[in-house]
Amino acid sequence: MEASWRLASLGYKVTLIEKKETIGGHVANWDRLFPNRRPASEVIDHLIEKIKNDNITLMLETNIVNIERTRDERFFIQFSNNRNITSDAILFTIGFNLFNARRKEEYGYGIYDNVITSAELEKMLREKGDIVNASGETPKKVGIVHCVGSRDEKCGNMYCSKVCCVTGVKQAIEIKELHPDTQVLNFYMDLRMFSRNFEQLYLEAQKNGVRFVRGRLSESSETKEGAVNIKVEDTLNSKPLKVTVDMLVLMVGYEPATDTATLANNIGIDLNRDRFLGIKDEHIAENLTNQKGVFVAGACTGPKSINETMADARSAVFEIHEFFKD
Numbered sequence: 024m025e026a027s028w029r030l031a032s033l034g035y036k037v038t039l040i041e042k043k044e045t046i047g048g049h050v051a052n053w054d055r056l057f058p059n060r061r062p063a064s065e066v067i068d069h070l071i072e073k074i075k076n077d078n079i080t081l082m083l084e085t086n087i088v089n090i091e092r093t094r095d096e097r098f099f100i101q102f103s104n105n106r107n108i109t110s111d112a113i114l115f116t117i118g119f120n121l122f123n124a125r126r127k128e129e130y131g132y133g134i135y136d137n138v139i140t141s142a143e144l145e146k147m148l149r150e151k152g153d154i155v156n157a158s159g160e161t162p163k164k165v166g167i168v169h170c171v172g173s174r175d176e177k178c179g180n181m182y183c184s185k186v187c188c189v190t191g192v193k194q195a196i197e198i199k200e201l202h203p204d205t206q207v208l209n210f211y212m213d214l215r216m217f218s219r220n221f222e223q224l225y226l227e228a229q230k231n232g233v234r235f236v237r238g239r240l241s242e243s244s245e246t247k248e249g250a251v252n253i254k255v256e257d258t259l260n261s262k263p264l265k266v267t268v269d270m271l272v273l274m275v276g277y278e279p280a281t282d283t284a285t286l287a288n289n290i291g292i293d294l295n296r297d298r299f300l301g302i303k304d305e306h307i308a309e310n311l312t313n314q315k316g317v318f319v320a321g322a323c324t325g326p327k328s329i330n331e332t333m334a335d336a337r338s339a340v341f342e343i344h345e346f347f348k349d
Contacts, residue, residue, distance in 0.1 A: 024070035025336035026114055026320055031078035033344060038080045038108055048118050054149035057193040058220035090290050112316045112343055119322040122172025122275040130273055131243040137251050138271045141190055153201055161202055162269035167191045168240050169211040173276030182297050184276030185326040188215045191274045192228045199231040207233045210240055210255055277326040290317055299325045310339040318343055
């Protein structure tokens, strides 16, 4: 959306293609954003207003079936709804998928009722304004597990998803704000609070009584009452821990979107080592691909925060504008 309205403001005719029935991607599902906890809806509503432009055609519930390069170096794009368009350039902003926590069977997601993902907790906060366990009760102790599906050789994801640490800290603070007496434990490998105000958020969590335990969860089991027993290696104190929590929240990371490889193969774009869309040069050409006229932006090339994604979209607009000037 950011790239579309800025291209439209430069006079370009833009077709914005969205495979879902609504616009906004993952951000539309979030409650509040780090680090200042503003409502995610404010960002989405701002962008929706921006794309109300005569130069933008929005196509919802539309999937790409095929892309062909024409003889005159344009692109013929076929869609699932039997429509097609011809364009002079393509910008891929296909985003990412959240890691499927069922692949970490030892954590108990999809097996135990009180094991949920960070996305599901965010949805609960957005829709209910509160947190409850599977029995509809306020949890007295909550465990938050970082790096689920990230920096994990067994899962084939060796990269950091960048936003999981700060999301875990933000959600821990929100739980304590709602229920000061609830114990919240964050289990982490190491905290990567890399951006502006992230460290302050971490300090705020500590002041609010959130406990941080350096160690990776090894396994979990369910009690007769529906609580979750977890085993963790405390790597700072070099000793194993056994903890029982009323709710276990898994910070799921990024993976390439489902159709990333298919689209890349169709148009001839390289993939990078992490299976996201490849870029021409990671220092000086992050929005260019190995195919002339094909551009990329956002989390389709690797994990990014919302701020980074918006900046990347604006950078891609500049590259596309330069492409047409040539």
